[in-house]
Amino acid sequence: MGAVPVEDTNTSADRPDPSAEPLPHPVTGAVFPSPVPAGAGWPDDVADADTPVATGPDEVAELATQSSLTEVTARSSVCRACPRLVTWREDVAVTKRRSFAEQPYWGRPTPGWGDAEPRVLVIGLAPAANGGNRTGRIFTGDRSGDWLFAALHRVGLANQPTSEHAGDGLRLAGVRIAAAVRCAPPDNKPSPAERDACSHWIDREVALVLPSLRAVVALGSFAWTAALATLSRAGVEVPRPRPKFGHGAEAQLEYSPRSITLIGSYHPSQQNTFTGKLTEGMLEKLFERAKSLAEFE
Numbered sequence: 001m002g003a004v005p006v007e008d009t010n011t012s013a014d015r016p017d018p019s020a021e022p023l024p025h026p027v028t029g030a031v032f033p034s035p036v037p038a039g040a041g042w043p044d045d046v047a048d049a050d051t052p053v054a055t056g057p058d059e060v061a062e063l064a065t066q067s068s069l070t071e072v073t074a075r076s077s078v079c080r081a082c083p084r085l086v087t088w089r090e091d092v093a094v095t096k097r098r099s100f101a102e103q104p105y106w107g108r109p110t111p112g113w114g115d116a117e118p119r120v121l122v123i124g125l126a127p128a129a130n131g132g133n134r135t136g137r138i139f140t141g142d143r144s145g146d147w148l149f150a151a152l153h154r155v156g157l158a159n160q161p162t163s164e165h166a167g168d169g170l171r172l173a174g175v176r177i178a179a180a181v182r183c184a185p186p187d188n189k190p191s192p193a194e195r196d197a198c199s200h201w202i203d204r205e206v207a208l209v210l211p212s213l214r215a216v217v218a219l220g221s222f223a224w225t226a227a228l229a230t231l232s233r234a235g236v237e238v239p240r241p242r243p244k245f246g247h248g249a250e251a252q253l254e255y256s257p258r259s260i261t262l263i264g265s266y267h268p269s270q271q272n273t274f275t276g277k278l279t280e281g282m283l284e285k286l287f288e289r290a291k292s293l294a295e296f297e
């Protein structure tokens with residue numbers, strides 16, 4: 001990855017001191033400050049000190065364009081384009097939830113993760129402040145992820161049912177997971193401007209994995225809308241009016257010479273799982289459907 005000198009508009013006074021309280025990673029035992037510097041040895045971190053840093057939406061667009069999948073992963077993981085989200089994710093990384101006080105927090109954007117040539121792409125809204133923002137891996141270390149990975153494991157698309165930390169040995173089979181917005185937002189609500197700024201990362205990622213894709217699973221209505229938008233920008237035919245979100249809703253999207261099926265799922269948030277709106281059986285059935293569409297042998 002070539003270095004693109006891009007000025008960082010966040011002053012050092014705005015940022016938490018990354019040297020504060022180095023703590024051991026729960027799997028590797030290596031010690032990290034929070035937030036974790038690029039290239040410090042965190043499991044699956046593909047960025048390094050030379051990875052170019054976007055400090056605004058135009059720079060996100062510039063750095064995403066023409067990048068490889070590894071470059072998208074690295075560059076999105078060091079992005080600083082949205083000042084409000086940068087402050088939030090780093091503040092959470094330093095203050096920490098009490099139950100994770102002895103762990104280092106990733107405190108950076110959470111990039112897409114999984115198979116590099118997926119048949120199934122799972123799209124979520126954004127990482128959780130004490131989940132992906134702590135572990136550095138999407139849906140890892142929170143209750144939503146517990147449900148998601150358990151379901152993927154039950155249908156044979158993950159090698160283990162749990163996803164607690166990066167470096168825990170989890171592998172997905174033909175599945176990739178990405179967030180529409182890569183920084184944890186306060187109250188799980190990114191602003192329209194933040195959503196738009198981040199769209200360049202998922203646009204590039206989707207464009208790169210499109211040749212192998214057979215199905216896209218959108219977790220929640222925000223992800224459904226984001227999936228339709230990014231697929232449309234990638235050249236997939238999306239009907240108008242746009243298909244409506246619902247649990248189990250499907251939309252056949254033409255991408256010659258085949259189609260891609262978009263499947264809607266209620267988000268496995270505690271709000272949905274505690275109330276019974278989403279059950280384990282519902283989620284499992286949905287991934288069985290995605291698996292059958294993906295025509296795994």
Ligand code: SF4
Binds near residue numbers: 076079085183
């Ligand atoms: S939300 Fe996306 S665009 Fe904004 S800082 Fe995070 S990674 Fe960058």
